[in-house]
Amino acid sequence: MEQLLEILGDLHPEVDFATAKDLVTGGILDSFDIVSLISEINEEFDVTIGAAELTPENFASAETIYALIKAKLDDED
């Protein structure tokens, strides 16, 4: 989670991602941010997030993004 918060913080230093919700619908993360983010996640966690998973629900908060990474790491059975 710390790593993820760091990546998010680099994208938008002005936002407190530990508490922020509705990142996509609230207009904090736009499509550019999301693409940068999945590229960073791929780099840091070695996890590939597909286009179909780039939904407002999956990117609503740091927690939901982390849950997505975790599900990927645990491998989807």
Next chain:
Amino acid sequence: MLFTSYGFIGFLIIVFAIYYLLPGRFQWQFLLLASYVFYFIADPRYLIFIAITSATTFLAAKKISDKKKSFDVWFKEHKKEYEKEERKSLKAKEHAAEKKIFLACLLFNLGILAVTKYTNFTIANINSLLSTFGRADGISFVQLIIPMGISFYTFQSMGYLIDVFNGKHEAQDNLFKFALFVSFFPQLVQGPISRYSDLSATLYEEHRFDWRTVSFGLERILWGFFKKLVIADRILVAVKAIIEDTNTYNGFYAFAGAMFYALELYADFTGGIDITIGVAETMGIKVTENFIRPYFSKNIKEYWNRWHITMGTWFTDYIFYPISASQFMMKLSKKSRAKLGNNLGKRVPVYLSSFIVWFTTGIWHGASWNFIVWGLGNFVVIMISQELEPFYRWFHSKVHVAGTFGWRLFQVVRTTLIMSSLRMFDCYRDVPLTFKMFGSIFSKSSLSQLKIDAFIEMGLTECDYLVVFIGMLVLVAVSLVQRTGSVRGKIATLKAPVRFVIWYGLFMVTLIFGAYGIGYSASQFIYNQF
């Protein structure tokens, strides 16, 4: 059948009457029939194209969906019999099989779009290349019909196919219901590009006559007619004059033309969408909104989130994200980070994907270099504003103007000016002429050039300009009121005589000041040609 024609109004009245006379369970079937009649009246040959797209997409999506379901059931039962790696391999095999069907359908339908819309553009470019190498004998152009609304219904169908392939929702089981989703007549010719999950929620339901819903729909239609007939079709006369006589109308007039066109396009396109949404609403069907006061945007990125929204989200979800998240881009990202450093390297995939998206957006609008350069112009502006983000942050930390009315106004004016400049590519014959006219704004504009008579010579009277100006003020006022909720909802709370004055007044204004008669021609909606 033009939305503003008497034929369409007559067609609408008949459809509306039968729709509410029929038992609810037959309503969607009737809408399918009405949609095909609407398309048949435009040109019977169009029906073949839309029927082929509907049938192939329906079959491919159904096959994919059925395969998914049966695989999931089998996998759930048998997964314990396999090791982790074997399970992965089984899933990959299933995915590959579905992908074959998906790609075959996607390429087939995009192929139809490409052949009908872009064959002659490709031939023209080949001929131009050949003539550069001294070959005078070019390829002959071919006579092809371009089915009305093909860009819209193809994109809508392919969005559905992609969603089924990605498992976002199951495929529709009924071919005729799916055919209605593709051909629903109010949105067939100029969008919005609906998502299946949105439109299907109300499209197949039974709808009983409800006065509030019907009256809200009629009000929306009337508002659309006002925008189209009173504003767009009137100012169109001046826009045409400016772009057709560039020797006379350059410099300041080219700037005025760009501003007039910004107003015309807004009134024309949003007016058309108002009619679409209103017609659907009178039948209890909810069509996705396509605009949220776009000219109030503070930058181009925001503008594209508020203008032609369904097209923007289509390109983001189905082109930008798949390209950006592809294995190729992830590898490219790693390579570019290693070679160019983390900061610069991570931009490469985003910028490359954006370039592809804007190129595609441009060519989607029309088979001409004007639209391609327009698309890439948007790309350049967005990239520049993206790169300037740190500067903006620094600027706002030093100068505390953010949030003030003045700064907000500056941002809105800036966005409008940039978008209007880019839209000059829509207007002029070719790219060099557009650049020439844009350049003339800076090189030829002067007070001595400005003559009031010149505006009258464009074909509009002082009274026409006054009507357009007042119409524009009404648009701004309505947009301002809309920020705090539905304008129709607010009007509905007023007393009956006030409501009557407002709607009857709007009706009479549209009837009296609508651009008809000598000097005007019932103009096609701009977005119909896309």
